[in-house]
Amino acid sequence: MIEKKMPAFTELSEFASISAGGEVAFSTDDFFAPCENMLLDTEPVFIADKFTEFGKWMDGWETRRKRTAGHDWCILKLASKCVIKGLLVDTAYFTGNFAPKYSIQAARLKPEDEALIPARDTKMGSACGRYELDEIERLKSDKWEEIVPVTALRPGYEETRLNFQKVLSDEAWTHIRVNIYPDGGIARLRVYGEARPEPPPRDQIVDLVSLLSGGTCQGYSNAHYGHPRNMIKPGKSQCMADGWETARRLDRPEVLEANEDGTLKVPGEEWAIFKLGFPGRIQRICVDTAHFKGNFPDSVKIEGAYLRHADWCPQLKCTWSNILRPSKLSAHKEHWYDCDSDVITHIRVSMAPDGGISRVRTFGYADSELN
Numbered sequence: 001m002i003e004k005k006m007p008a009f010t011e012l013s014e015f016a017s018i019s020a021g022g023e024v025a026f027s028t029d030d031f032f033a034p035c036e037n038m039l040l041d042t043e044p045v046f047i048a049d050k051f052t053e054f055g056k057w058m059d060g061w062e063t064r065r066k067r068t069a070g071h072d073w074c075i076l077k078l079a080s081k082c083v084i085k086g087l088l089v090d091t092a093y094f095t096g097n098f099a100p101k102y103s104i105q106a107a108r109l110k111p112e113d114e115a116l117i118p119a120r121d122t123k124m125g126s127a128c129g130r131y132e133l134d135e136i137e138r139l140k141s142d143k144w145e146e147i148v149p150v151t152a153l154r155p156g157y158e159e160t161r162l163n164f165q166k167v168l169s170d171e172a173w174t175h176i177r178v179n180i181y182p183d184g185g186i187a188r189l190r191v192y193g194e195a196r197p198e199p200p201p202r203d204q205i206v207d208l209v210s211l212l213s214g215g216t217c218q219g220y221s222n223a224h225y226g227h228p229r230n231m232i233k234p235g236k237s238q239c240m241a242d243g244w245e246t247a248r249r250l251d252r253p254e255v256l257e258a259n260e261d262g263t264l265k266v267p268g269e270e271w272a273i274f275k276l277g278f279p280g281r282i283q284r285i286c287v288d289t290a291h292f293k294g295n296f297p298d299s300v301k302i303e304g305a306y307l308r309h310a311d312w313c314p315q316l317k318c319t320w321s322n323i324l325r326p327s328k329l330s331a332h333k334e335h336w337y338d339c340d341s342d343v344i345t346h347i348r349v350s351m352a353p354d355g356g357i358s359r360v361r362t363f364g365y366a367d368s369e370l371n
């Protein structure tokens, strides 16, 4: 993405991208480029001389110029049931072929509703047939609640490609229908908000900070190369950009010295604070440095706090207690630790002095008062 003032909602968790667990459930047309491209984590690219048997290769979702009645649309399954606070519709490189207008509808589907969705053909050059349309129309997705009305998009030039949209609804959704009018291309779609999963049973061990449990990143000291919210996505990280990576600190001594326990004597550290999806006790932690080989942190420390009825903010005075004392890390590896925390609502992950961590998992039990 280009450096540009981003709306506050883009700091929230993201639920449509493939690394978060978003999926395409249905699309009316994937002729020039399949709908799945909209969910790719990579920055869109344009390769001037790349053509396919269907036309110009495009890094996004692109339908045919419609020569029949109607408009194109798709259904996306979000990574988790979530409240949607905002969207980014990126039309990068779609200039003479961007979707001129779009709208978004949303629904909470049950498993029996999802069973109505026909198997998906992800090939380019494909367009849904009458059979698939009849099947999907049993969902009545054209009647789903409109959360973004018909809105003009701007073309995919550098200055105009990022189309941000704030969303005001406070309801939680599992699926969205993206309508484009009448046809055209969108490079990437991002859906920002807060997960609203069901509370886990009291005897079930869960990753309390996971994006899928409703964990959120509420503050950090540095996110130069990668945002700390990446650390709570499901699954292993794909690459360095899919983790939290800070810049090299400029206050490091010219010549480094070690403490007795092997950790380095360094003046500073970088930190990130997360609200857990549910208050609970953490019993096992995994800190994964996958892909960080010449830039893993020297050590990691994890603390916890119980903030009653409050989100963390810089003004809030809170007492952090130790869950994982400073522990040496190594390159491209999962580091597992046993621990025994009190009931907490937040964790603070600190790395010294700087570097990259791909994932943090905090396995434990949600507070039984919830159940």
Ligand SMILES: NC(=O)NC(NC(N)=O)C(=O)[O-]
Residues within 6 Å of the ligand: 032, 054, 055, 056, 057, 058, 062, 064, 065, 096, 097
């Ligand atoms: N040059 C193009 O991109 N043409 C067409 N699109 C593709 N992908 O070929 C179009 O007009 O929709």
